[in-house]
Amino acid sequence: MSDITDKEIKAACVFISPLIVLIFLFILVPVLGTLLNSMFQDVAFLDKQFVFLRNFRQLFADSGFRQALKFTLLFVLVSVPIEIVLGMAFAMLMNTHIPLRGLLRACVLIPWAIPAAVSGRIWELIYNYSYGLANFIFTELGITTEPVNWLGTSLGAFIAVVIADVWKTTPFAAIILLAGLQAIPVELLNQARVDRANFLQVFYKVVLPLMKPIIIVALLFRTIDGLRVFDLIYVLSGGGPGGATTSISHYAYKYFLGGDFGYGSAVSVILFMIAFLLSVFYVKAGRFMTGQV
Amino acid sequence: MSENTVRNWLVLAGIVFCLAFCLFPFIYMLVISLSTRADFLSQRASFKFTLDNFNAVLTDGSLHFPDYLRNSFLISLASAFFCVVIASLAAYAITRLQFPGRMSLLFFALAVSMFPQIGLVGYLFKFMTRLGWINTYQALVLPYTAWILPLSLWILVSYFSQIPRELDKAALVDGCTYRQILCKVILPVAAPGVLSVFLLSFIFAFNEFMFALMLTTDYRARTVPVGIALFQGLHGQTPWGNIMAASVVTTLPIVILTLVFQRHIMAGLTRGAVKG
Amino acid sequence: MKVELTDITKEFTSLRGRVVALDDISIKIDEGEFFVLLGPSGCGKSTLLNLIAGLEKPTAGRIQFDDKVVADTDRRIFLTPKERNVAFVFQSYALYPHLDVFENIAFPLRIARIEKAEIKKAVEQAAATLEITDLLAVRPAELSGGQRQRVAIARAIVRKPNVFLLDEPLSNLDARLRIAMRAEIKNLQDKLGITTVYVTHDQVEAMGLGDRIAVLNRGKIEQIGTPESLYEKPAGIFVAQFIGSPPMNIIDASIIKADGKLCVVLGNQKLVIPSEKIREIEGLKENHFILGLRPEHITINPPDNAQMLTATIHSVESLGRETAVYLDVDGLAITALCDREGMGKGRQVRVRIHLDKMHIFKGER
Ligand SMILES: Nc1ncnc2c1ncn2[C@@H]1O[C@H](COP(=O)(O)OP(=O)(O)OP(=O)(O)O)[C@@H](O)[C@H]1O
Numbered sequence: 001m002s003d004i005t006d007k008e009i010k011a012a013c014v015f016i017s018p019l020i021v022l023i024f025l026f027i028l029v030p031v032l033g034t035l036l037n038s039m040f041q042d043v044a045f046l047d048k049q050f051v052f053l054r055n056f057r058q059l060f061a062d063s064g065f066r067q068a069l070k071f072t073l074l075f076v077l078v079s080v081p082i083e084i085v086l087g088m089a090f091a092m093l094m095n096t097h098i099p100l101r102g103l104l105r106a107c108v109l110i111p112w113a114i115p116a117a118v119s120g121r122i123w124e125l126i127y128n129y130s131y132g133l134a135n136f137i138f139t140e141l142g143i144t145t146e147p148v149n150w151l152g153t154s155l156g157a158f159i160a161v162v163i164a165d166v167w168k169t170t171p172f173a174a175i176i177l178l179a180g181l182q183a184i185p186v187e188l189l190n191q192a193r194v195d196r197a198n199f200l201q202v203f204y205k206v207v208l209p210l211m212k213p214i215i216i217v218a219l220l221f222r223t224i225d226g227l228r229v230f231d232l233i234y235v236l237s238g239g240g241p242g243g244a245t246t247s248i249s250h251y252a253y254k255y256f257l258g259g260d261f262g263y264g265s266a267v268s269v270i271l272f273m274i275a276f277l278l279s280v281f282y283v284k285a286g287r288f289m290t291g292q293v
Numbered sequence: 294m295s296e297n298t299v300r301n302w303l304v305l306a307g308i309v310f311c312l313a314f315c316l317f318p319f320i321y322m323l324v325i326s327l328s329t330r331a332d333f334l335s336q337r338a339s340f341k342f343t344l345d346n347f348n349a350v351l352t353d354g355s356l357h358f359p360d361y362l363r364n365s366f367l368i369s370l371a372s373a374f375f376c377v378v379i380a381s382l383a384a385y386a387i388t389r390l391q392f393p394g395r396m397s398l399l400f401f402a403l404a405v406s407m408f409p410q411i412g413l414v415g416y417l418f419k420f421m422t423r424l425g426w427i428n429t430y431q432a433l434v435l436p437y438t439a440w441i442l443p444l445s446l447w448i449l450v451s452y453f454s455q456i457p458r459e460l461d462k463a464a465l466v467d468g469c470t471y472r473q474i475l476c477k478v479i480l481p482v483a484a485p486g487v488l489s490v491f492l493l494s495f496i497f498a499f500n501e502f503m504f505a506l507m508l509t510t511d512y513r514a515r516t517v518p519v520g521i522a523l524f525q526g527l528h529g530q531t532p533w534g535n536i537m538a539a540s541v542v543t544t545l546p547i548v549i550l551t552l553v554f555q556r557h558i559m560a561g562l563t564r565g566a567v568k569g
Numbered sequence: 570m571k572v573e574l575t576d577i578t579k580e581f582t583s584l585r586g587r588v589v590a591l592d593d594i595s596i597k598i599d600e601g602e603f604f605v606l607l608g609p610s611g612c613g614k615s616t617l618l619n620l621i622a623g624l625e626k627p628t629a630g631r632i633q634f635d636d637k638v639v640a641d642t643d644r645r646i647f648l649t650p651k652e653r654n655v656a657f658v659f660q661s662y663a664l665y666p667h668l669d670v671f672e673n674i675a676f677p678l679r680i681a682r683i684e685k686a687e688i689k690k691a692v693e694q695a696a697a698t699l700e701i702t703d704l705l706a707v708r709p710a711e712l713s714g715g716q717r718q719r720v721a722i723a724r725a726i727v728r729k730p731n732v733f734l735l736d737e738p739l740s741n742l743d744a745r746l747r748i749a750m751r752a753e754i755k756n757l758q759d760k761l762g763i764t765t766v767y768v769t770h771d772q773v774e775a776m777g778l779g780d781r782i783a784v785l786n787r788g789k790i791e792q793i794g795t796p797e798s799l800y801e802k803p804a805g806i807f808v809a810q811f812i813g814s815p816p817m818n819i820i821d822a823s824i825i826k827a828d829g830k831l832c833v834v835l836g837n838q839k840l841v842i843p844s845e846k847i848r849e850i851e852g853l854k855e856n857h858f859i860l861g862l863r864p865e866h867i868t869i870n871p872p873d874n875a876q877m878l879t880a881t882i883h884s885v886e887s888l889g890r891e892t893a894v895y896l897d898v899d900g901l902a903i904t905a906l907c908d909r910e911g912m913g914k915g916r917q918v919r920v921r922i923h924l925d926k927m928h929i930f931k932g933e934r
């Protein structure tokens with residue numbers, strides 16, 4: 001090994017060590033700690049005790065957990081496709097040549113940029129039974145005669161949460177997809193014009209196939225993010241009514257809050273594993289796409 | 294009508310819908326915050342303008358909103374600052390220095406960013422309790438920095454690797470040390486990227502909720518999102534006017550940031566995502 | 570400052586495996602000399618320059634500036650570029666895009682923490698030398714290629730380097746500017762008297778600039794010498810073909826004895842070897858050799874009646890002042906240079922070969 005590379009390696013160590021140390025201390029250690037904790041009975045005021053997989057066995061019998069799992073998966077399944085489709089539409093709008101395009105882009109960005117807790121609060125008020133905007137519009141327009149009990153029924157709360165999430169995260173999808181749109185060579189679109197393809201044909205025959213990889217990226221980003229949804233729902237519906245909108249993260253949080261770190265950790269580990277499997281799928285899909293394109 | 298006219302009308306309609314969709318909650322928030330009563334819609338009462346709500350959240354010491362705001366700004370600024378510094382150092386090493394495992398480090402960072410926050414927060418709580426750091430700034434700044442670092446790293450690596458190597462060589466010949474190359478050449482040349490990372494880190498830290506909820510207990514370290522989520526009226530009933538006024542005050546700096554730096558924020562986001 | 574390279578080898582380990590970029594190279598560059606490294610793309614010119622600058626570390630060998638060893642693999646000595654005080658001009662100019670011209674030129678001085686007033690004086694002097702005084706407040710993005718190159722050179726000379734290193738500094742410029750800058754660089758070097766190593770793949774540039782030239786091929790030195798000696802006495806086929814334009818004709822030739830005289834066979838025709846070359850030919854062990862002949866040593870339809878070949882004109886290319894004529898001698902392709910018009914394609918011509926000027930190379934081509 002030569003001196004210059006020694007020197008480079010030394011410099012490199014100095015340069016990357018803050019990153020490594022921080023990530024190690026505040027991400028890796030907690031993650032490993034959680035993994036370990038999931039195999040302990042670790043409740044406040046009781047002695048810590050190794051129980052191996054007992055927490056997980058309990059989980060599968062736990063109807064509250066099953067409900068959280070079902071809600072989270074359903075939530076992702078419903079909201080993510082809406083976000084991608086709507087995001088695609090927004091991206092195409094943001095990509096047209098119009099005056100004040102920068103302002104339009106900034107406006108689209110705003111819902112994503114503000115704290116989810118704030119948007120949760122705004123939507124909570126919008127859905128308010130007696131004086132919220134939603135019921136005002138519904139009754140004024142005569143869509144329903146009675147006000148809708150948005151946050152008081154399971155279905156109402158689910159719809160409310162999905163709409164709020166779509167509002168909050170469509171901008172993100174739109175921005176990612178916009179980047180994809182901008183990467184499409186203009187000549188290709190002009191060629192399609194010359195070939196007298198109409199707007200829809202251009203979209204289906206040219207734009208969509210070229211966008212496939214980036215759509216997959218956006219889809220998986222949103223999916224992984226949706227799986228760990230917490231703050232918006234915590235603020236908006238508080239997980240209710242009766243746990244109908246409690247996400248997995250929220251469910252684990254409740255146990256942490258109650259001082260049951262073993263069980264809470266076990267719930268988190270399940271979420272890890274779902275996210276991990278999806279990441280693997282994501283990497284595989286990414287490889288597949290690059291291999292193909 | 295020709296296809297073009299149809300298209301133009303469609304675009305116009307789309308833009309109107311898009312703007313309405315994105316902005317109506319803000320308008321609603323603004324209206325309620327400026328109104329004497331939150332229920333004026335249903336009561337068919339007319340809108341009465343007032344600044345009382347703003348007055349209350351900004352001056353009423355018992356609501357602690359100014360404290361939350363200060364905490365949020367300091368914590369987010371510190372996190373964003375550390376993120377930029379630490380990620381720049383690492384991105385420089387990864388793009389410029391030959392050391393084994395450069396690529397693995399990058400993918401390690403990517404993998405780390407996939408961990409859901411809930412998986413960290415339980416252990417962090419115990420960790421911080423043991424350190425006696427619960428309800429302090431460092432209890433949030435350090436995890437925030439660690440949590441935002443992977444994205445920052447990816448964005449900066451993508452910017453740094455576009456700077457021609459000959460610039461480094463020129464700087465070396467001109468007598469720079471590695472640190473000087475980074476500070477005097479790479480960072481200034483990649484300034485837009487650095488700005489993107491700073492803005493994104495700030496926004497992420499400012500918006501973070503779960504750590505703040507778990508690791509703070511009162512106004513001494515609690516941040517705005519948690520403050521607003523847990524906003525309790527002084528007299529029982531939910532004080533919607535106050536909450537909306539607080540929300541407006543919170544949203545305003547972010548909205549201004551977004552309007553001014555839209556380009557940089559979008560660039561950062563796309564680099565972070567598309568590369569990943 | 571003298572620069573001496575001894576037994577320099579440089580290997581790279583890359584994804585393709587090990588690449589030997591430089592193979593056992595020794596060069597001595599004199600004080601104040603304008604030394605040119607010439608060779609085709611990928612032959613290791615830039616690598617050699619980087620080694621002199623201290624941007625790369627040799628795998629083996631020693632580099633000395635005067636008596637000071639700046640790199641020695643045996644004694645594990647390696648000085649950084651900073652410690653060597655060299656200046657470098659890059660093909661892409663490598664100007665700092667965030668700094669204006671003044672700050673670009675001042676950069677090495679600022680790093681060296683030189684006093685402000687002194688920096689100002691030095692920068693203004695360097696700018697005056699390169700006639701860019703009116704550009705000092707401009708950012709590099711607004712400069713033309715030629716102006717950028719001047720700034721890069723000003724940055725290089727501003728701190729009085731021991732050695733001045735230039736890596737294809739003119740290859741991004743258009744043809745006219747390149748010729749103008751070439752003259753300017755030569756003048757500047759004469760004036761400053763700094764030892765200069767100049768990399769190029771353009772033999773015309775090398776011939777015009779260099780006091781001496783080293784021709785590199787695949788990491789090895791083919792020949793070192795003055796431009797004239799490389800042209801007149803190329804050490805091998807590679808140098809012979811690389812230098813001169815159009816390139817030297819390289820022909821497989823065989824020797825026979827006819828009527829008691831040694832003759833060269835070209836195609837189906839033979840030419841008597843002139844007395845100047847007899848000794849050299851007799852020294853060959855085989856009756857095969859490679860004949861090198863510059864295009865200007867072939868005359869078409871000469872007025873005299875000395876021994877001739879007959880050939881067909883395959884094609885004609887005007888080079889401006891001269892005309893390159895591609896001839897076909899019984900299937901052999903030979904290029905000639907002549908200054909006359911009337912070289913119709915397909916015409917039969919008589920060709921005089923100045924065998925007294927031929928180069929004789931051994932071995933295969
Ligand atoms: N960092 C490196 N890693 C691996 N191989 C390298 C590296 N740098 C150069 N090489 C190899 O070394 C050889 C010489 O490269 P070098 O850049 O010196 O060529 P050059 O003569 O300057 O060519 P050009 O005229 O194209 O600039 C090439 O085969 C190149 O691929």
Ligand SMILES: [Mg+2]
Pocket residue numbers: 614615616736
């Ligand atoms: Mg080169």
